Every structure is written in structure tokens, then in C-alpha cells.
Amino acid sequence: MSVLRFAFGSPGAGFYGAELLQAQNTAEAGRSDASHSEASLAKAATVLSIEGVSLSFGGVTALSNIDLDVRQGETRAIIGPNGAGKSSLINIISGVYRPDSGRIRIGAASFAHVPTQKLARLGVARTFQNLGLFKGLTVLENVMTAREHANTSTFIGQLLATPSARRQEQAARERAERVLSFLHLTEVRDRLTGTLPYGLQKRVELARALAATPRILLLDEPMAGMTATEKNEMADFVRAVRAEFGTTIILIEHDIGVVMDLSDRVAVLDYGRKIADGTPSQILEDQAVIDAYLGVAHENEDGEGI
Numbered sequence: 288m289s290v291l292r293f294a295f296g297s298p299g300a301g302f303y304g305a306e307l308l309q310a311q312n313t314a315e316a317g318r319s320d321a322s323h324s325e326a327s328l329a330k331a332a333t334v335l336s337i338e339g340v341s342l343s344f345g346g347v348t349a350l351s352n353i354d355l356d357v358r359q360g361e362t363r364a365i366i367g368p369n370g371a372g373k374s375s376l377i378n379i380i381s382g383v384y385r386p387d388s389g390r391i392r393i394g395a396a397s398f399a400h401v402p403t404q405k406l407a408r409l410g411v412a413r414t415f416q417n418l419g420l421f422k423g424l425t426v427l428e429n430v431m432t433a434r435e436h437a438n439t440s441t442f443i444g445q446l447l448a449t450p451s452a453r454r455q456e457q458a459a460r461e462r463a464e465r466v467l468s469f470l471h472l473t474e475v476r477d478r479l480t481g482t483l484p485y486g487l488q489k490r491v492e493l494a495r496a497l498a499a500t501p502r503i504l505l506l507d508e509p510m511a512g513m514t515a516t517e518k519n520e521m522a523d524f525v526r527a528v529r530a531e532f533g534t535t536i537i538l539i540e541h542d543i544g545v546v547m548d549l550s551d552r553v554a555v556l557d558y559g560r561k562i563a564d565g566t567p568s569q570i571l572e573d574q575a576v577i578d579a580y581l582g583v584a585h586e587n588e589d590g591e592g593i
């Protein structure tokens with residue numbers, strides 16, 4: 288703590304350093320609540336794991352030998368400064384990128400490259416950093432697209448509106464309506480998604496991911512670009528999702544206060560390496576994390592700053 292205070296007061300302390308200090312104070316105030324869930328989560332099964340994953344783009348190492356486990360029902364954050372490798376990791380989990388080496392386990396299945404087209408069937412849904420919505424469709428239509436993987440009727444069946452195709456359409460509509468109500472979006476269900484304020488569009492994206500009834504939800508910067516009020520609302524909804532559906536959540540987010548408040552465990556990346564992994568309070572006390580966020584110069588093997 289004293290190191291943080293000192294660093295925070297120094298002229299070189301960055302924006303993230305200030306956030307880290309604020310998050311530490313908040314975490315200390317709420318520490319007593321955490322221990323019960325920590326104990327029960329420690330016994331929970333691993334539902335997803337990353338094993339020795341590395342990825343380079345040309346000469347740039349985006350990820351270097353990363354191990355990470357995610358337990359049933361936890362909210363697991365992945366944080367790190369810009370360029371640390373967070374998006375690369377979430378893109379590997381969702382099959383957008385194939386790692387150069389390592390494996391990804393989802394439930395009982397193990398992959399060198401996660402098949403994106405099977406992601407929903409594996410029980411995984413994601414949101415995108417820069418909204419992946421159809422702006423010209425209504426909110427309800429966007430959310431209904433999430434049920435495509437559960438749709439077993441043929442194209443001709445849908446065209447002719449066979450009983451089976453109608454039942455599936457009805458089930459998709461009912462699920463979408465339930466999710467919209469849960470996320471307080473019913474009022475805007477018939478609005479064109481592109482006409483909604485940004486914060487609401489982010490919530491529609493959460494709704495679409497939830498409509499796929501995922502066991503694991505990947506949230507890629509769900510609060511990016513939001514006002515403080517919108518962030519608080521979104522944080523409440525993310526908490527509610529876990530409480531209501533028991534969904535396991537993997538969260539990438541720049542707002543350290545939000546991360547520390549929502550997460551059970553936090554992994555920290557820096558220059559493609561995992562430099563820390565633990566509970567929010569452990570992370571906030573970790574010297575390597577403090578250095579990474581305050582921009583302390585990296586040293587080469589001879590101990591010289593680089």
C-alpha cells in the first residue's frame with residue numbers, strides 16, 4: 288500500500304496508477320464479503336483452461352506461454368496495460384485466432400484451434416469490444432439471431448413455415464423476450480439498434496450473448512466508452528446474470544475499479560506474459576502489477592532499463 292501511495296504521488300504516475308489506488312481502497316472496504324465465495328469457488332470444477340498458449344504476429348509476441356484456468360460460476364478478469372495481449376487471448380478462446388502453440392480446453396473438449404462455428408454448442412457466447420450488432424435490425428431481431436445454433440429446421444422448412452420451424456421461431460422469440468425483460472430492454476425492443484445510445488447498444492449486445500444460454504460468457508470491454516452511470520448499471524447487470532443464471536464470466540475491462548469489484552480472480556498480462564494471478568486484493572498488493580500499471584521501465588538481462 289505504501290509503495291502505491293508513494294508512486295501515486297509521484298509525477299510519473301499514470302492514469303491507471305490512480306485507478307489502481309482507488310480500487311485498492313474500495314477492495315479493502317469490502318474485503319469481508321469475499322471469503323465465503325472464495326472458499327466455495329476453490330472447490331468448483333474447471334470449465335475452461337488455457338495451457339501453454341503462445342501467439343506472435345510477425346516479430347511481435349502477443350502471448351507467451353500463457354496458462355489460465357476458469358472455474359465454474361466465477362467471474363474471472365483478464366487485465367493489463369494497452370497491448371498486453373488481452374484481446375489476443377479472448378480471440379484465441381473464441382476461435383478467431385489459432386495460437387502458435389498450446390491448447391484450449393472447454394469442458395471435456397481440448398483444441399489446438401477452437402472451432403468458432405461450434406462455440407455456441409460448446410456453451411460459450413461473447414460480446415465484442417466494438418459492438419458486433421446489426422444496426423439496421425431491431426433490438427428484438429438482434430437478440431433473436433443468438434438462437435441460430437439451436438435452430439435445426441432447414442432453410443426450406445423456414446421458408447414454408449413448417450410446424451417445426453414455427454416452434455423454433457417461437458422458442459427463440461420467447462427466450463429473447465425473457466432476456467430483454469431481464470436486462471430492462473423491453474421498452475426499446477422494436478427500435479432499430481443503431482438509433483440507441485451507445486450504453487444501451489452495449490446492453491443489447493449482452494442480451495444477444497445471453498439469449499444463446501451460454502455456460503461461459505466472454506465479455507470484451509463491456510463498459511468501454513460508457514458514462515459512470517452506465518458503467519454502474521452494466522456492472523449491476525453482470526452481477527445479476529451470474530446470480531440468476533450461474534453463468535461463468537470471463538471479463539476483459541480497462542476500468543480497474545469495475546474489475547476489482549466484479550471479479551473473483553484476476554489474471555494480469557503485461558507484454559504478452561502473465562505476471563500475476565489471484566484474488567482482487569492479492570492483485571492490488573502485487574508489486575509486479577503495480578510496476579506494470581505505473582509504467583516502471585522493463586529491465587534487460589543485464590539489469591539495464593529498456
Ligand SMILES: Nc1ncnc2c1ncn2[C@@H]1O[C@H](COP(=O)(O)OP(=O)(O)OP(=O)(O)O)[C@@H](O)[C@H]1O
Nearest residue numbers: 344347348349367368369370371372373374375376
Ligand atoms: N492482428 C494483429 N496484427 C499484428 N499485431 C497484432 C494484431 N493483434 C494484436 N497485435 C499486437 O499484439 C500485441 C497484443 O495486442 P492485444 O490487442 O492482444 O493487446 P490488448 O491487451 O488487448 O490491448 P488493448 O488494451 O490496447 O486492446 C500488441 O503488440 C499488438 O500490437
